[in-house]
Amino acid sequence: xxxxxxxxxxxxxxxxxxxxxxxxxxxxxxxxxxxxxxxxxxxxxxxxxxxxxxxxxxxxxxxxxxxxxxxxxxxxxxxxxxxxxxxxxxxxxxxxxxxxxxxxxxxxxxxxxxxxxxxxxxxxxxxxxxxxxxxxxxxxxxxxxxxxxxxxxxxxxxxxxxxxxxxxxxxxxxxxxxxxxxxxxxxxxxxxxxxxxxxxxxxxxxxxxxxxxxxxxxxxxxxxxxxxxxxxxxxxxxxxxxxxxxxxxxxxxxxxxxxxxxxxxxxxxxxxxxxxxxxxxxxxxxxxxxxxxxxxxxxxxxxxxxxxxxxxxxxxxxxxxxxxxxxxxxxxxxxxxx
Numbered sequence: 538x539x540x541x542x543x544x545x546x547x548x549x550x551x552x553x554x555x556x557x558x559x560x561x562x563x564x565x566x567x568x569x570x571x572x573x574x575x576x577x578x579x580x581x582x583x584x585x586x587x588x589x590x591x592x593x594x595x596x597x598x599x600x601x602x603x604x605x606x607x608x609x610x611x612x613x614x615x616x617x618x619x620x621x622x623x624x625x626x627x628x629x630x631x632x633x634x635x636x637x638x639x640x641x642x643x644x645x646x647x648x649x650x651x652x653x654x655x656x657x658x659x660x661x662x663x664x665x666x667x668x669x670x671x672x673x674x675x676x677x678x679x680x681x682x683x684x685x686x687x688x689x690x691x692x693x694x695x696x697x698x699x700x701x702x703x704x705x706x707x708x709x710x711x712x713x714x715x716x717x718x719x720x721x722x723x724x725x726x727x728x729x730x731x732x733x734x735x736x737x738x739x740x741x742x743x744x745x746x747x748x749x750x751x752x753x754x755x756x757x758x759x760x761x762x763x764x765x766x767x768x769x770x771x772x773x774x775x776x777x778x779x780x781x782x783x784x785x786x787x788x789x790x791x792x793x794x795x796x797x798x799x800x801x802x803x804x805x806x807x808x809x810x811x812x813x814x815x816x817x818x819x820x821x822x823x824x825x826x827x828x829x830x831x832x833x834x835x836x837x838x839x840x841x842x843x844x845x846x847x848x849x850x851x852x853x854x855x856x857x858x859x860x861x862x863x864x865x866x867x868x869x870x871x872x873x874x875x
Contacts, residue, residue, distance in 0.1 A: 554580065558624060567630055612652075625662070629668060649688075654692040658696050665698070669703045671826045672821070672825075673703060717813070730774060734773060738773075764832070780850070800820075
């Protein structure tokens with residue numbers, strides 16, 4: 538594993554403005570911010586996704602003709618090859634949080650990532666970014682984490698120069714973490730603290746992650762490097778739930794729930810079309826989700842690439858206010874009783 542050298546980041550082979558970058562999963566939470574970040578750097582962006590007709594909002598993020606929407610399914614060889622053809626770099630953001638139908642962890646995180654890396658290598662590309670996650674380990678008891686680790690290995694087998702990005706929980710206006718629990722607090726008299734709520738997280742701002750990835754095109758130290766991205770604060774799950782209640786002005790009980798009971802409930806919840814909780818997610822909550830000491834020491838972090846990460850305490854209230862009883866004019870205090 539290589540680490541960045543801040544004194545010699547300039548890459549004479551860097552992607553010049555006007556270079557074409559294909560982004561798989563461009564219409565997702567991180568993707569929409571990354572497309573804008575790449576466009577601001579002058580790159581042409583080929584936004585690849587399953588349903589491009591639902592992603593027209595990406596077009597105004599760049600100049601006329603700068604952002605191209607194309608149809609591609611990470612499970613389909615031909616569409617992936619067409620999306621990669623003529624590109625100067627590829628970024629894979631495609632991922633799922635739970636399995637449903639043909640959308641399986643192995644098919645998306647592992648087989649899909651292998652397909653994109655193999656096709657990119659065949660096209661002669663050197664720059665490839667794979668979005669993974671903190672906690673991606675083959676030894677993990679969570680299928681999500683194992684599949685992410687498998688994806689990393691598959692990508693590096695074809696492209697040793699690939700850049701791996703492992704973020705903690707990513708937050709922002711459209712996130713699936715703070716928004717979900719704020720919505721739950723509006724309806725439920727209590728919030729569950731699975732396994733006691735002592736698992737640690739290091740929430741990272743979506744725009745910081747997008748800016749960092751967009752900068753890899755001009756950074757030679759990113760080649761073959763695995764980065765770990767987290768925000769400036771580490772907090773337990775219980776502390777994050779208390780923060781949600783404070784910001785939304787809700788008084789709710791925080792109830793520790795044993796992992797065994799949470800798994801029992803999740804078994805039924807995961808049958809819903811968009812489950813609040815799955816058995817695998819309960820398993821994932823056994824593991825801390827923070828940047829390693831080694832990554833900090835080697836500069837494989839946001840600060841290591843020259844970015845000062847934003848605090849969730851500074852950003853999250855700007856979009857969670859809508860969950861208060863009176864919106865932006867409501868009191869941001871847990872003393873409100875409903």
